[in-house]
Structure formats: C-alpha cells, structure tokens
Amino acid sequence: MNPTQIKRLASRYGIALSFEDARGNTVDTDPEVARKLLISMGVLDHAGTTLQPEQQAILPPAIVVRPDRAGRIAIDLGCAISARQIEWQLTLEDGSSRSGTAAVAAANADATAHLTLPQLPHGYHRLVLGHADAATMLIVTPGECWLPESFRRDERRYGLSLQLYLLRSASNWGIGDFTDLQHLARLAAAQGCDVLGLNPLHQMFPDNPEHASPYSPASRQFLNVLYIDVTAIAEYQRSAAAQKLVQSARFQQRLEQCRKTSQVDYSSVADLKLQALRLVHADFRTAADAQRITDYQRFVSTAGDGLHNASLFQALRDHFADTDPSQADWHLWPEAYHAADSEGSLAFAREHAEQIDFYNWTQWVAEQQLAAAKDAATAAGMQVGLYLDLAVGCDRSGSETWANPGDYMNAAEVGAPPDIFNPAGQNWGLPPLNPVSLIAEGYRPFIDLLRANMRHGGGLRIDHAMGLQRLYCIPEGSPPSAGAYVHYPVADLIGILALESQRHHCLVVGEDLGTVPTGFRERMEEANILSYRVLFFEADGDGEFKPATSYPRLAVAVAGSHDLPTLPSWLSGSDIDLKDQLGLYPSAEETEKQRQSRQRERRAVMRVLGLDGSSQQITPDVFSNAVHGFLGRTRSLLAMTQLDDLLGEHDPVNVPATSTEHPNWRRKYALPLEQIERSRGWRLLETLAAGRAEPANNGPDRARSSLPPASALQGAR
Structure with missing residues (x-):
C-alpha cells in the first residue's frame, strides 16, 4: 500500500494527517506512523491488506442523540x-x-x-x-452534565485535593487508607470545603506493589485494595487468627517501620495487608453472619463477569509470577490462558475458586469502605464530596487488556508530543482505546468505565480530557516525537458522559492541560464540563498572567497538580534543577532557557498577585498566601488547593517522563493526619474561603486586607 493510500485510509479512520504543536508549528504525520497505527487498530494487517469491511451497516451499533x-x-x-x-x-x-x-x-x-x-x-x-x-x-442524552444547585446559582465553592496513599496517621499501616479518608473529609468539611479531590483509586497489582503509579492501573473498574483499613473490617474483630498475627511482635515491628518511612514502602505494606486480609477472609467464609454473606453475594452477582475476570486474572498472575516473576505480564503466559473464557482459564478458575473468591471479597470490602468515606463527606456537609479521578488509560499488562484485548489498540501507546514544558515529548506507556472497536461495541467500554467511577463520587475528573476527542498515539518502540493524533467520536462520548453524570449526580471536570484542540473547550462549556485552569498556565500572548476576574465561570481554578511543582518548588525553581539532573532537557542551552523563562514568569505572577518587590524578597509562605487568595477570588465556580501546598512540600509527587529515575508516587506528607488541622498551612483554607466570599467581579487584583496577614503564615508548617 503506497503512502497516498495509507493517508486516505488513515483519514477515514480518524488518524490526523497533521497537527499544530505547542509552538504553533504544523507537524505532518509520517505515513509509516499512520500505517503502524492502522495495524494497531486492526484496520490493516502487516502485509497491507485491509481488514475492515467496506460495506457499512444501515445503522451503527449505537446512535447518541440529544x-x-x-x-x-x-x-x-x-x-x-x-x-x-x-x-x-x-x-x-x-x-x-x-x-x-x-x-x-x-x-x-x-x-x-x-x-x-x-x-x-x-x-x-x-x-x-x-x-x-x-x-x-x-x-x-440530556447533553449537559450535572451541576450542584449552588453552582447553578453561581455560588462559588472551594475544596482540597490530595494523594491518598501519601497520608500519614497513627493508625494506618504505612499508606493512607479509607479510614484516613473519612477523617480528612470531616476535617476539610469543618473548614468549609465542599470538595475533596483524590488520585485515581483504581485496582493495582498486589503481586507487584512497587508498580505504584495510580495512572497506570491494572483495571479502572475496580479499587486498589491497599487502601483497605484491615482493622475496620467487621470480621477482623472476630478473627482470632488475624488479631494474633497483627499483634505479634514481629508484625508490629514491621508495621511501625512502615509508618516511620518518609516514602511509602509498597512491598512491605502489601505483604502485611495481604497476610492479614487472607486470614480475615478465611474467617468470613466460615463465620460471617448471614446478612453480611448475603450482601457479599449480591455484590458479586451485580458485578458479574467484570469482577470475576479481574479476580481470575490476578489469581493467574499470582500463579505465573510465583513460578517466574518475569512472567507476570499476561502476554507471556501460555496461549491457553490468553482469554478469560478459554478452556485453560475456565479450568484454572474451577481449581482456584477460593483464591478468586478472596480477590472478589477484597473488592467488596474496598467498595464498602469507600462508600463509608463518601457518606462521611456528605454527612459532614460537603455539597460535592469525594471528587475521584479517572485515569486516561490502564497498564498494558493488566486485567483490562487481558479480559477485553480488542478494546485497545495493539502495539501503540498514549503520550504527548514535544511541547514547551517537556521538549522531548512524553510516552505514558498506556494502550489507547481502539476507536474502531469502541464504535463497534456501541461504546460499552466507555459506559462501563464511567459507571464504575461515578458510583462513589460526587465529582469525577477526566484525566487528559482531550482524549474524548483525540489521543496522541505512538507506535510501540518509537520515540514520542514519532506519533500521531487519533480522533474519537467526541460528540457521542460527551453525550454519554452527560447522561451518566446526570444519573449519578456527579460533577464532571475535564483536565484540559497541554495541547487543546480548537473548539474543545467550547464543547466542554456547552456540556457543563468544568475546565481545569492552572494559575501558572493562564498567561496571555505577552506573558502577562490573567487576572482572577478573567477566569471562566465553568472551571476549577488551581495552582498545581500531581504532575506540576509545588508552590515552594516553583518559586525557587528547584523543579527545573531536578529536571536538569534527571536529563529531561536535551541541552544545557534548553536548561538555561527554562530558568530565564521562569524568572520572567515569576515577575509576571508577582504582578497579578499584587506582590511588590523581587521574588528573592518573597518568602514561600507569603507567596502561598497570595496564591490562595488569588484562587479564591477567581470567577471559577470551584477553587481547589493541594494538601502538598498547605503543608509547604518541596519535593514533587511525580516528575513526568520519568519512572525509576525518580521516586515518583512515594513521598509521604510531612505531617501526620492528626497534626494537619493544627498546622499553620491549614489556615490557607481560610485565605481561600475569604477570597470565595468576595464578589466575583471585583476589579483589578491586589492583595486585600480581608485576607489573613501573611505574617501569620511565616516560618513554619
């Protein structure tokens, strides 16, 4: 097939023939890249033969209408x-x-x-x-996502976001858990927060807990069982075996060590929790009361094949990884186990029913404890409550791809093209949903994902929301610069998102950072999807930052995220130093260019914050206080701050474009949960609240006397 034919076929199946990069330059798609992506979609075979039928059905599998x-x-x-x-x-x-x-x-x-x-x-x-x-x-579809009544009345609200696994507490086992979440929800609600934002809580790999990125899960339809509070399970109180294990000197010694570490020790935490959970599960099978058993059986029945397949997958993975850890990836298993309904998999399921039941049961326990946290947030007065996060993709070796391999593009990965902040581009290593099969299945995979993630959230953040319209796809083995955008039926997907949002009474936020396609934000606004506006990205063509009065109404105003530097780090420029040390800039010239750009940005940010003097004279506490006041004054219906910034953290949670080069997803918060509300940084929520109380159209931004004085926040967390 010649390049002209490849381009014609690529255009038919939504592969963009060119795109505009972050600097405004047109980048043409290499026909060879398009050919590889067509093969990944199942449109072409390696010999160049077209596999999809030319004849179209009278009606598609699904039609979305308003x-x-x-x-x-x-x-x-x-x-x-x-x-x-x-x-x-x-x-x-x-x-x-x-x-x-x-x-x-x-x-x-x-x-x-x-x-x-x-x-x-x-x-x-x-x-x-x-x-x-x-x-x-x-x-x-109703065409519009759900909004709380207060938002419809233009009442501006605020909230707090955090990475749950980074929480310290006297009772958790070295990783934040669902009981900690209940506690923090009550604390935040007492400070007037209506939203508590979380990292993705998706199911991970119990056999490989060091695979820690919540944005690379085994399955986005189920939960990470490491968030379970073992001692809060009803059967734990009646399990002599589990209590004997947990109270033993050796276990307590390891538990205390897990709590003391400055980084989450995922391997030790997983080992301790799984040991105890297996003992509690054994007692549940033999001694649980009738109502609990009935509730569990109902959960398993309702979850259906999806839960069974996820649990069967993990049991199979345990089996093969136990023999040889390098065989954990299902693509390396014997062919007889490559499908959930194969004879080999069915026979294994019969022989390992108790192991599958264990994994089913842990999902039930996690589901119960997350529901309790949601109820705690609502009971404390939060109007939205838990604001969950739907990752843009799943890990290639996880249960999502094993149970439904046709739902994903084979031999392609999601990422981002080179841009100003990441000049080398990014490869997130996640398989993209296959738009051909997505349409053929009447959007079932997308509907299932939304329902699973809206069940326990009053809000849902769509990670990399532009994926509703297009994803940057990189053929396996290619650098991030050698990719192309693949388009999706955006009107249909947003229509389905609106329908599920209304049914679940779930606020929707679209994380629209990076290269945003023309007209995409207008689509979001029409559908009541809140835009995600980061202070440090909201600059005009002259490098001046937008005043609070210019922020859009349907938006979340923030100062950072898990992928961005904390406020102290941004102010000092230590994030640039770290990226330089990690080799993320292609040259010394680029590093210096980034430092000079930051100096200009600092001066411009100080101007919009109403701070006088050079940044060298501005302490991190004064700067943070001013930023929170600014966020509060924005027109946006929702303003959010990070727990990292309340506590004055310097080290990043994650450095994009790294994996083992930096200890991502591990750095715990500086203060334990029991001390957070007494910290000086916690008062920044008062600063945020004061800004929210001011009129939204209050003219030019300047530091205001109604805010708590910066001196109150000087010096320490």
Whole structure:
C-alpha cells in the first residue's frame, strides 16, 4: 500500500494527517506512523491488506442523540433510503415498548436519509427499523452534565485535593487508607470545603506493589485494595487468627517501620495487608453472619463477569509470577490462558475458586469502605464530596487488556508530543482505546468505565480530557516525537458522559492541560464540563498572567497538580534543577532557557498577585498566601488547593517522563493526619474561603486586607 493510500485510509479512520504543536508549528504525520497505527487498530494487517469491511451497516451499533427543544429525536440514518415512510419499534430501557411509522426526510447532498421520532426519555433504548431490518442502541442524552444547585446559582465553592496513599496517621499501616479518608473529609468539611479531590483509586497489582503509579492501573473498574483499613473490617474483630498475627511482635515491628518511612514502602505494606486480609477472609467464609454473606453475594452477582475476570486474572498472575516473576505480564503466559473464557482459564478458575473468591471479597470490602468515606463527606456537609479521578488509560499488562484485548489498540501507546514544558515529548506507556472497536461495541467500554467511577463520587475528573476527542498515539518502540493524533467520536462520548453524570449526580471536570484542540473547550462549556485552569498556565500572548476576574465561570481554578511543582518548588525553581539532573532537557542551552523563562514568569505572577518587590524578597509562605487568595477570588465556580501546598512540600509527587529515575508516587506528607488541622498551612483554607466570599467581579487584583496577614503564615508548617 503506497503512502497516498495509507493517508486516505488513515483519514477515514480518524488518524490526523497533521497537527499544530505547542509552538504553533504544523507537524505532518509520517505515513509509516499512520500505517503502524492502522495495524494497531486492526484496520490493516502487516502485509497491507485491509481488514475492515467496506460495506457499512444501515445503522451503527449505537446512535447518541440529544432531543430538540420540542423533545423530538432526529436520527441520521447514514444511508440513502428510497421509501418515504418507515416502521420503527423501540424497546425502552425500562422494558416498555413503542412503535409507529415515521416519515423519512429526503436524502441530503451526502445521500443520507433522516428520521424524526417523538419525545423519548433520556436513557439507553433499542431501536429497530422494520423496513430496513436494522437495529441500534439509541442513547438519548440530556447533553449537559450535572451541576450542584449552588453552582447553578453561581455560588462559588472551594475544596482540597490530595494523594491518598501519601497520608500519614497513627493508625494506618504505612499508606493512607479509607479510614484516613473519612477523617480528612470531616476535617476539610469543618473548614468549609465542599470538595475533596483524590488520585485515581483504581485496582493495582498486589503481586507487584512497587508498580505504584495510580495512572497506570491494572483495571479502572475496580479499587486498589491497599487502601483497605484491615482493622475496620467487621470480621477482623472476630478473627482470632488475624488479631494474633497483627499483634505479634514481629508484625508490629514491621508495621511501625512502615509508618516511620518518609516514602511509602509498597512491598512491605502489601505483604502485611495481604497476610492479614487472607486470614480475615478465611474467617468470613466460615463465620460471617448471614446478612453480611448475603450482601457479599449480591455484590458479586451485580458485578458479574467484570469482577470475576479481574479476580481470575490476578489469581493467574499470582500463579505465573510465583513460578517466574518475569512472567507476570499476561502476554507471556501460555496461549491457553490468553482469554478469560478459554478452556485453560475456565479450568484454572474451577481449581482456584477460593483464591478468586478472596480477590472478589477484597473488592467488596474496598467498595464498602469507600462508600463509608463518601457518606462521611456528605454527612459532614460537603455539597460535592469525594471528587475521584479517572485515569486516561490502564497498564498494558493488566486485567483490562487481558479480559477485553480488542478494546485497545495493539502495539501503540498514549503520550504527548514535544511541547514547551517537556521538549522531548512524553510516552505514558498506556494502550489507547481502539476507536474502531469502541464504535463497534456501541461504546460499552466507555459506559462501563464511567459507571464504575461515578458510583462513589460526587465529582469525577477526566484525566487528559482531550482524549474524548483525540489521543496522541505512538507506535510501540518509537520515540514520542514519532506519533500521531487519533480522533474519537467526541460528540457521542460527551453525550454519554452527560447522561451518566446526570444519573449519578456527579460533577464532571475535564483536565484540559497541554495541547487543546480548537473548539474543545467550547464543547466542554456547552456540556457543563468544568475546565481545569492552572494559575501558572493562564498567561496571555505577552506573558502577562490573567487576572482572577478573567477566569471562566465553568472551571476549577488551581495552582498545581500531581504532575506540576509545588508552590515552594516553583518559586525557587528547584523543579527545573531536578529536571536538569534527571536529563529531561536535551541541552544545557534548553536548561538555561527554562530558568530565564521562569524568572520572567515569576515577575509576571508577582504582578497579578499584587506582590511588590523581587521574588528573592518573597518568602514561600507569603507567596502561598497570595496564591490562595488569588484562587479564591477567581470567577471559577470551584477553587481547589493541594494538601502538598498547605503543608509547604518541596519535593514533587511525580516528575513526568520519568519512572525509576525518580521516586515518583512515594513521598509521604510531612505531617501526620492528626497534626494537619493544627498546622499553620491549614489556615490557607481560610485565605481561600475569604477570597470565595468576595464578589466575583471585583476589579483589578491586589492583595486585600480581608485576607489573613501573611505574617501569620511565616516560618513554619
């Protein structure tokens, strides 16, 4: 297949032939890159033969529509139909049915026909066109995501975000847990916070706990069992074996060491928790009360094949990794175990039923404890409560790809092209959803992900929200610069997101940092998806930072994230020094360019914050106080601060484009949970609240006397 044919096929399947980079330059897609991505989608084979049928069905597997103002449903049939009337039958989501005959509008210039149906409820319905013998899932969306009533009244709120695993406490086992989360939710609510933002809580790899990035999970449909508080499980109180283990001198010694470390010791934490959990599970199987067993069985039944496959996968992984740790990746298992419904996998499931039940049970326990944390946040008065995070992808070797390999592009990885902050580009090592199979399956994988992650959250952050429209995909083995954007059916995905958001009463935030496609933020605004606005990125073409009054209403105003430097680090420039030490800049010239750029940014930020003098005269505490006051004064409906910034942390949680080069996802918070509310940094929430109390249209930004004095925050955390 020649380059011209490859380009034509690439365009048909959504591979962009060019894109504009962060500096405004046009980058053309290499035809060889496009060819490799077409192979990854299953459109081409390695010999260049087209695998997808040319003939299109009368109706796609799913159609997402938004009613017009009169409630009518207009459907593009996607083909020419000679008849002027057509019979239709609908099976609604509630099981009721409707039928009728509708006029078909004359074919348009593209030779496609249009059908209009009467008013339908929002939801997932089955439409059959009798004349054409065609069927589809008709997804009727409200088009707008849910917003709390206070947001609809333009009442500005604020909240706190954190990395749960970094919490210290006197009771946890060296990693933050769901009981800590309940405690912190009450503390934050008492300070007026309506939102408590969290890192992804997705299921990880118990056999390889040092694989710690919450953005590279085994499965995004289930939970990380290391967040379980073992001692809060009802059966623990009745398990003599578990209590004997935990109270033993050796166990207590190891437990105390896990608590004392400055970084999370994932291996030791996992070993301790899994030992105890297995003993509690054994007692649950033999001595749990009838109601608890009934609740557990209902959970397993409702979770269905998804839970069974995730637990079977982990049992298989334990089996192969125990023999040879290098065989943990399912791609290296014998072919007989490459599918959940293969004879080999089914036989293994029968032989290891208790091990699978253990993993099912840990998911039930985690689900219960997260639900309790959600209830604690709501009971404490939070209007949104837990604000969860949906990672942009999953690990290639995890259960998501094993159970449904066709849902993902084979031999391709998600990343980002070179930009100003990461000149070498980024490869996140995550397999992208396959847009061909996503459409063929009527968007089932996307719907399942949303439902799993909205169950226990009053809010959901969509990591790298531009993935709803396009993902930068890199053929396996290629550098980040040798990739291309792959497009997705953005209108349909946002429609489904709006429907699930309304059903779950879940606020949606789109993390729209990086290279944002033209018109994407307008789509977000139309759908009530809050934009993610970082103070240090909100500069105009002249390098001046936008005043608080210029921030969009439908947005979350923040100063940082897990991928960005903390406030003290940004002020001092230590993040640039660290990246230089890690070799993330291609040359010494680039490093110096970054330092000079930071100096200019500091001066501009000081101006917008209303701080006088050079940055050398501004202490981290004064700077942080001013930043929090500024965030509070923004027009954005939600302002968020990080626990890292309240506590004055310097070291980053994560350095993008690194893995083992830097201890990412491990640095614990400086203060234990029991001391946080007594820290001086905790008073920054008062600064944030004071800014929220001011009118949103308050003119030029200057330091205001109503804020707590900077001197109150001088010196220490």
